[in-house]
Amino acid sequence: MKILAIDTTSGACSVALLDGDAVSEQFVQAERDHTRRLLPMVDSILAEGECKLSEIDALAVSRGPGSFTGLRIAVSCVQGLAFAADKPVVPVSSLAxxxxxxxxxxxxxxxxxxxxxxxARMQEVYWGVYGGGDPANSLVEESVSAPEQLVTALQSGQVMAAGAAWYAAGPGWHYPGLAPLSPTETVQECHVHAQDIGRLALELWQRGEMVSAEALEPAYLRNEVTWKKRQRIRQ
Incomplete structure (x- = not known):
């Protein structure tokens, strides 16, 4: 099984090739430079793996949530490659x-x-809760909310058992409003990696959860805000 995975969710840009148990990845911090870097990285990772695009079984991409521009770049790139090679696409949650x-x-x-x-900017965070049993899907619906709302959700006891160990990951944890929570450990300095998108895509592929290139859509979680941005751009 060969999967080509791509991510431009935020300031990082990464491409990975999964070929059986072998995984290779290129990862760079490339704020506002995704468009120029992405396709050369794809060519490079395929060459490194001595693999042609036609030999790929599927492409995987972060469907979001994340940066509006970053998600559009990754989705558009994967759609183009999938159309050209006539391959299916496996969308993967960037939070997962x-x-x-x-x-x-x-x-x-x-x-x-x-x-x-x-x-998520605007004093909000994108968030989800992921267990080890089904790491590709959140235990609750993925959301965008103010930090205080995330605190309320986790303290309600409906998401996780009281007193159980749990962990916090991602740059969204920098908000002071999340201070009332007490995770077992917090790691803010981490990024979405294409290799993790690829591994999760393999699980989803085995469950038949793939789409055609034309059916691929990003998940912004902030559709109303996105629509307003589009309206301002068109004016």
């Missing part, structure tokens, strides 16, 4: 990939829940 990556570099976390949070 963030949690999976944090768990990958912190094996001591085990299968305990990971609350992944990305900075």
């Amino acid at each position: 990939a963030l949690a999976s990556g944090a768990r990958r570099v912190s094996p001591g976390w085990g299968s305990s829940p990971v609350v992944a949070a990305l900075d």
Whole structure:
């Protein structure tokens, strides 16, 4: 099974090739430089793996949530490649990939829940809760909310059992409004990685959760705000 995975969710840009158990990845911090870097990185990772695009079984991409511009770049790139090679696409949650990556570099976390949070700007965070049993899907609906609303949700006891170990991952955890929470450990300095998107895509692929290139859509979680931005651009 060969999967080409791409992410431009935020300030980072990464491309990964999964070929059986072998994984190769290129990752760079490329704020506002995704468009120029992405396709050369794709060519480079395929060459490194001695693989042609036609030999890929599927493409995987972060569907969001995340930066409006970043998501559009990744989705558009994957759509173009999928059309050209006539390949299916596996959309993966960027929050799930963030949690999976944090768990990958912190094996001591085990299968305990990971609350992944990305900075959504406007004093809000994108967040979801991911367990070890089904790491591709949040235990609750992925949301965008003020930090105080996230605190209320986690303290309600409906998301995780009281007193159980849980972990926090992602740059969204910098907000002071999240201080009332007490995760077992917090890692803010982590990013969405294409290799984690690829690994989660493999699980989703095995469950038949893929789409055609034309059906691929980003998940912004902030559709109303996005629509207003589009209206301002068109005026």
